[in-house]
Amino acid sequence: MAISLRWCERPMPELPEVETIVRTVGAELPxxxxxxxxxxxxxxxxxxxxxxxxxxxxxxxxxxxxxxxxxxxxxxxxxxxxxxxxxxxxxxxxxxxxxxxxxxxxxxxxxxxxxxxxxxxxxxxxxxxxxxxxxxxxxxxxxxxxxxxxGALGPEPLEAEFSADALGARIRRLRRRLKPCLLDQRVLAGLGNIYVDESLHRAGLHPLRRTDRLSDAEVVRLHAAIRAALQEGIRRNGASIDWVYPEGRMQDYFRVYGRADQPCCRCGAAVRRIVVGQRATYLCPDCQPRP
Ligand SMILES: [Zn+2]
CATH class of the missing domain: 3.20.190.10 (MutM-like, N-terminal)
Incomplete structure (x- = not known):
């Protein structure tokens, strides 16, 4: 599947892409x-x-x-x-x-x-x-x-000690919108535009939800969704779109990212593109209800 995006929306390497580079080129260096x-x-x-x-x-x-x-x-x-x-x-x-x-x-x-x-x-x-x-x-x-x-970076989301409780404790006290909060590297390290959108779709959470209003069950879902989205990204060697990192296959498995007007993989509704904090944001209006 070819995804073409305006250059201002070009994705950048995120945790799974960097991890793939570490496991390939990085493994040759010691x-x-x-x-x-x-x-x-x-x-x-x-x-x-x-x-x-x-x-x-x-x-x-x-x-x-x-x-x-x-x-x-x-x-x-x-x-x-x-x-x-x-x-x-x-x-x-x-x-x-x-x-x-x-x-x-x-x-x-x-x-x-x-x-x-x-x-x-x-x-x-x-x-x-x-x-x-x-x-x-x-x-x-x-x-x-x-x-x-x-030292300024937040915790690594894939580390064993990073629990749903730890995620909840970090984001709830910030009282921010969910997506900008998850993009903040001081809150959590490694997420960017792609994997935040993919995580929020997996969790069924709208990107404009307030972090202090998430229920315990929603935090547990979000925690599992972030880890699952990142792990799938690593398993597929990251994503390659317009940028110059050609090895990944994750772009063929995006649920919402870059898929405006295409059917949601879970419910069939058309994926929507909105702008949150100047970032293109993709979501399913049915699976991720507005706050
Ligand atoms: Zn849906």
């Missing part, structure tokens, strides 16, 4: 040793290229994971280089946020990079991690203190 850094778009990289190269050079990747929508690449403490100043002997983390169009590629250093590649990390083994980003909103942050960025 053990590689950083050598050089190249960047031709200064806003992409923090700190600037020479400092970033000084921080990363000679370090080995120890682990690659995800926090919210960030790819988290951890490097060793370079203890093998005692001549370095003390701060350089702490571990280093590289955070990558794909934003609208970012894509991570692992390619041989001698292959010409695509014109959208603005950041490259060359490994000692002659390969390169390349960050392709047509719209240039993506960010790469090299830091000793990743918690300064990641």
């Amino acid at each position: 053990g590689r040793i950083a050598a050089r850094v190249f960047c031709d778009w200064p806003a992409t990289l923090r700190p600037a290229v020479r400092k970033a190269e000084a921080l990363l050079g000679g370090r080995r990747v120890t682990a690659v994971g995800r926090r919210g929508k960030y790819v988290v690449i951890r490097f060793d403490d370079a203890a093998c280089a005692p001549s370095r100043p003390r701060h350089a002997r702490e571990s280093i983390t590289m955070l990558v946020h794909l934003r609208m169009s970012g894509r991570l590629l692992l390619e041989p250093a001698d292959s010409p990079p695509h014109r959208f590649v603005h950041f490259r990390l060359r490994w000692k083994d002659g390969s390169e991690l390349r960050f392709s980003d047509a719209r240039k909103f993506g960010r790469v942050i090299v830091t000793h203190r990743p918690e300064e960025v990641l």
Whole structure:
């Protein structure tokens, strides 16, 4: 199924898409040793290229994971280089946020990079991690203190300790509309426009419901729906629509997202598109009654 959306409605990578990247490209990185850094778009990289190269050079990747929508690449403490100043002997983390169009590629250093590649990390083994980003909103942050960025994020919705009670406690006291609340990364990490709409349809909740007026049963349904929507997204390797991440199949299984005027998979009513907080929002008017 081809879904075409106006560019202003283009979906961005969310938790399932980032998780897929971590499980594919990310799985290839542990053990590689950083050598050089190249960047031709200064806003992409923090700190600037020479400092970033000084921080990363000679370090080995120890682990690659995800926090919210960030790819988290951890490097060793370079203890093998005692001549370095003390701060350089702490571990280093590289955070990558794909934003609208970012894509991570692992390619041989001698292959010409695509014109959208603005950041490259060359490994000692002659390969390169390349960050392709047509719209240039993506960010790469090299830091000793990743918690300064990641610490502001809300809990991970797929972690075992994230219970329906925990969700209820977080969102009810905020007294906000449901959709903007769930999009807020400080409330819950990793959800974006696609998976919020899909979760709310699964839960049978209208995106404009007030969070403080949800019943206990509705919170339990919402919690289960968020996890199910994200898990299905991961199982299908995320969604690929207009943007440059081609591997996913989730777009063929959307219940409401991008499906205005098509029948609801549960009741057959026509899916509606409304705008909530300037974001295109898809819902079934019968399954998700207005507040
Ligand atoms: Zn319906």
